[in-house]
Amino acid sequence: MKILVTGSKGFIGKNLIAKLKSQNYIEVLEYSRETNKDLLDEYCKEADFIFHLAGVNRPKDQSDFMDVNYGFTSILLDTLKKYQNTCPVMLASSTQAEQNNPYGISKKAGEDLLFEYSKKTGAKVLVYRLPNVFGKWSRPNYNSVVATFCHNIAHDLPIKVSDPSLEMKLVYIDDVVEELLEALSGNENSIQGYCQIPVVHKTTLGEIVELIYSFKKSREERSIPNMSHTFTKKLYSTFLSFLSENQFSYDLKMNVDLRGSFTEFIKTPDRGQISVNISKPGITKGNHWHHSKNEKFLVVSGQGVIRFRNFNSNEVVEYFVSGDKLEVVDIPVGYTHSIENLGNADMVTIMWVNEIFDPEKPDTIYLEV
Template sequence: MRILVTGSKGFISKNLIAELKNFGYKHVYEYDRDTEPSLLNEYCEKADFVFHLAGVNRPKEQSEFMEGNFGFTSILLKTLKKYKNTCPVMISSSIQAELDNPYGKSKKAGEDLLFNYSKETGAKVLVYRFPNVFGKWCKPNYNSAVATFCHNVAHDLPITVNDRSVIMNLVYIDDVVIELIGALKGNEHTDGDYCVIPKVHTITLGEIVDLIYNFKNSRQDRSIPNMSDQFTKKLYSTYLSYLPKDSFSYELRMNKDNRGSFTEFLKTQDRGQVSVNVSKPGITKGNHWHHTKNEKFLVVSGNGVIRFRKIISNEIIEYFVSGDKLEVVDIPTGYTHNIENLGETDMVTIMWANECFDPENPDTYYLEVKL
């Protein structure tokens, strides 16, 4: 299938083209403002589907709105008619097409042009009125508040919020791309004359800003945002894509002593925390028990033994563990337990606890496993 994508260097187009290639589409014609104009003839003659994503958002002169959003659409459709190519044409419009401003008028003019083209030629047309689209590769300080906020916060730059109560309707770039590829296959979602993105997120501007700052702070407090919330999950992925190239990594506080080290890695609000424990050869750690706190131990390097004893019993249970055979050992409540390094190198254990450590209520009581 031969696919023409106009505005190929734009935000939506870059994501769409990348996914089209992932799906195995080999003939994707990429057309942008710096493409040799004569190629439009070749592409329009051969195309089996057109994603018309070219447009003008922030021109120097208001007249450029109509030139870019109506004028080029007219050229594209005339070229398709020249070659009697009635393949489906998708156009990216905007919810602002309903508004009486230069940008909205230019988008509405492009829509009308496409609907008239369909009546004249019988070609299938798909008009999408996108709300605010966010996600990776969106240009900051241009026409996306989310992109600007993510970029500025990630780069320690100030942001300006005039009204935190402003309600935003947003769609995520991956959801847009999924819908567009569905439209390519004839499975578009519609609402009357228009096509729609099924998943729209409604949230206030202030809530977006608070989330982004929480993402930034999560590196210091080692927390993970609530990934069960779909918008938070998508916004967090977006925020990470704006990190400076020299800031992908961040240090963790290692609590070291002569036995090895213990480092908290991740904390969550409702799924506990993950830590990394390093034990030196011959060292035993633990010898304590919990009422409600429970843990999972996974030795990933070295070898050792995990011992248990129910605090009201004399029986000692042993589990021999090794990084050569990854297995998780549950640490039940009411059992005093320890872990001993039996090897000649450091033993590394990933430890999960069902709750984040609370120094005011540690639920940890010292008791030797061995009697």
């Protein structure tokens, strides 16, 4: 199967092609402004399906709106007619097609051209009026305000928010690509002649800005956004894609002493926190218990023993642990506990606790096991 993708170097094009190329039975014909124009004839002759993504939304000259959004669409359809190729054609339009502005007018003209082409040839056409699309590989100051905000905030550049209460409808690039693949299979989400992306996120400009700033701050606070909120999860992925390659890592504060070290890794308000504990050979840590706080220990390197004693008992229970056999040990409330390094090298333990440490209410009572 041969798929022609116009606008192949664009935001949606790059994401769609990356997905299409993972399917070995599909041959992708990529067409962009840099492509030899003579190839359009060959591609239109051979294509079994066309994703027409080429377009402009921020040209230097307003005449480019019609030249590309309408003019190139006309050239594409005329070339298909030339070779009597009535394969399905998908058009990436915009919700701006409903507006009386140069961009919207050009998009509406492209839609009308496609619908007329369908009437004359019988070819199946799929018109998607896309709202703001966000995600990886988008261009700041071009594709969407989300791309601009993510880029600027990630690089400590100022942003301008004209109206924080402005309501926005957004679709995530992976949801767009998933729907386009459904369209390729003939299962498009069509409503009253137009196709839709099933998952649309509604929010305000101010909420977007607040979230992106919180993502940047989360690296300093060792926190993680609420990933159960689907828009937050998608926006966070988008923000990370705008980090420079020298920004991928960030330092953690290691609390180091002669016994080893203790380092907080991730903190969440509703899922507790994760830390990394390193114990030197022969060192015992802990010897305390909790009323309500509970933990999970996972030794990932070295070997040792975790000892327990119920507050109301003198009996000691031992769990021998090793990085050679990963197992999680729960630390129940009401048991004083300790962990001792029995090996000749550092022992590394991943520790999860069900709440972020509160120095005002530590719920940690010293008691020898």
